[in-house]
Amino acid sequence: MSRALFIVDVQNDFTEGGALGVDGGIQVAGAITEYLADHADDYALIVASRDWHDADNDNGGHFAVDTDPNFVDTWPEHCVAGTPGADYHPAFVTDEVDVHVHKGQGEPAYSAYEGVAENGSAVPALVEERGITDIDVVGIATDHCVRATVLDALAHGRRVRVFEDLVAGVAPESTVAALEEMKAAGAEIMGRPTIDLVEASLTTEPR
Template sequence: MSRALLIVDIQNDFTEHGALAVAGGDAVASAVSAFLEAHAAEYDVIVASRDWHDAQGDNGGHFAESPDFVDTWPSHCVAGSDGAEYDPLLVTDAVTHHVRKGQGEPAYSMFEGTTEDGKTVAGILAGAGVVSADVVGIATDHCVRASALDAIAHGVQVRVLTDLIAGVAAEPSAAALAELAHAGAVLAQSGAA
């Protein structure tokens, strides 16, 4: 039985100066780095995801000139751009697997992505015998929510470390956390990790 840390989309376009800036994104990047420095050895697998959208086209309707910020969004995290890179405050040395998602299509969950050699998150976790995972990252009300729900659906016991996440807006973020708790996730502070 092993344990994983899932780090969701701590990227330049989702932190303070990005195309889809989330307030507190830089603070999450710094806090996750400090957490990794203290706790990385406690995890058998550490997976970090990034949106990695195609430069051409609308990525399956994900990008729009007049986005509704529900199902359509401004251009963000374009593959190879600075916006798609990890926030520089996030130290990724301990990450064992890097996952890219959303290539040509909408993708919120890290489980929709693959590593450069084609591995899926579900395959990585199953191969390592992961039974529990802590989830951190951006954004609580979108990609953190989707990734944690998919982990639960794959039979993983999930803890969301609530001091290591940031959401787009307070109300949908609170609703996402309530949904996750109802689905079986434990909401905890990183000090309890």
């Protein structure tokens, strides 16, 4: 087994005060940093994704231009490449990230699987090259980009865990629905592992 961690869109525009700020986003950013401090060595690959939209067009209809956004498949302008809104939130310390990927460059994109690394590699190719069999997913937002990432990872044949205390959703109803959908598709929904639990699993005598 070779495990990866996907950290989805922990960006200023998706946390409180941003263009599409999610309640609890800043807390999740800090909690992910704490988790990495204890668990980065558990992973063969750590990937962080960011929306990285074009400034001079509607990104394939992703940005609402002439009408109000419907917040389903059209949105206010957000995470424009090179702007502060597209930056990682400062509470998310990226020192342990192996690969940074951009997605939504001129087109709608939700899943981190649609991202492209700085060297031009596509995420599915990176996962294959590293022999990744299992993926843990955290980040923002549970009911949109986290959901899409999880469903794509499952569709690519990976075993997936979602740490529900390291994600934040847009709305309670859609968050619950997304978690149920991911679980029904085969993902394990759980709290983040703790050091105590890991140590216990290593020291407990088999029955």
